[in-house]
Amino acid sequence: MYKFYKLFDRSSFRQPTTADELYPIQLKDVHKYYDSGGIQTPALRGLNLRIDHGDFLAVMGPSGCGKTTLLNMLGLIDVPSSGSIYWGQQPAPATEKGRTTLRRDYIGMVFQQFNLVEELNVYENIMLPLRYKKQKATFDPAELKEWMQRLRLWHRRHAYPYELSGGQQQKVALLRALASRPSLLLADEPTGNLDSTESVQVMQLMQELHRAQRLTIVMVTHAEQWAHYTQRIVYMLDGKIIGEKQT
Numbered sequence: 001m002y003k004f005y006k007l008f009d010r011s012s013f014r015q016p017t018t019a020d021e022l023y024p025i026q027l028k029d030v031h032k033y034y035d036s037g038g039i040q041t042p043a044l045r046g047l048n049l050r051i052d053h054g055d056f057l058a059v060m061g062p063s064g065c066g067k068t069t070l071l072n073m074l075g076l077i078d079v080p081s082s083g084s085i086y087w088g089q090q091p092a093p094a095t096e097k098g099r100t101t102l103r104r105d106y107i108g109m110v111f112q113q114f115n116l117v118e119e120l121n122v123y124e125n126i127m128l129p130l131r132y133k134k135q136k137a138t139f140d141p142a143e144l145k146e147w148m149q150r151l152r153l154w155h156r157r158h159a160y161p162y163e164l165s166g167g168q169q170q171k172v173a174l175l176r177a178l179a180s181r182p183s184l185l186l187a188d189e190p191t192g193n194l195d196s197t198e199s200v201q202v203m204q205l206m207q208e209l210h211r212a213q214r215l216t217i218v219m220v221t222h223a224e225q226w227a228h229y230t231q232r233i234v235y236m237l238d239g240k241i242i243g244e245k246q247t
């Protein structure tokens, strides 16, 4: 009986063993409705998107068009109301446990609101995802130090989030997303709180990781200027993709 149940338990999503097996990531006719107080807000309305290994793409569109909702779908933070998402040849894990494992092992996220842990200092915040990751061997402290120096965070490594500027918090959030060596980086306006010099530093770091390590990146931005560091720009309106161009 137990075995019979297991056969149909979709938590048996097979975790990819190599990053290649994650791709392509495909969203097919994805709809998402949020329900608040009996009112349904449509956030995604039939979205189709394919992301291949090594893609670097920017998502652009007006406030409220569904960009963060899309990243939450890709980051397995939230699930579609209808439609499907494929990771490689498999439908996305149907259970929270399956989603958490996939997220922990392969995905780094930079949230629009940073989500730093107030009780931990800069260094501890950056190292946090590694506590939960199985393959810690991929982590290189010397490289992390170099990244922190490049983004001018090293001298602030013992500071707590409340002692940092918005831009510094944003850079900590980016390094936290990168420290666990994800295959897929999802960044929600990673330059939103940075001045132009800092934005260039952040965009160059992402570009290097994309080129040198084939990091797949999906980045939300309001500014064409930063979108041009990517290879593909996807334009959204009212929960759908309305156009795309190669940069």
Ligand SMILES: Nc1ncnc2c1ncn2[C@@H]1O[C@H](COP(=O)(O)OP(=O)(O)OP(=O)(O)O)[C@@H](O)[C@H]1O
Residues within 6 Å of the ligand: 034, 035, 036, 041, 042, 043, 061, 062, 063, 064, 065, 066, 067, 068, 069, 070, 112
């Ligand atoms: N948790 C939620 N509950 C109810 N409605 C939500 C929720 N999250 C988002 N929405 C609604 O879904 C739509 C899409 O929101 P989303 O945050 O994805 O937009 P966005 O493109 O990221 O906007 P911005 O550029 O302002 O960050 C909006 O109408 C928003 O009000």
Ligand SMILES: [Mg+2]
Residues within 6 Å of the ligand: 067, 068, 069, 112, 188
């Ligand atoms: Mg948003």
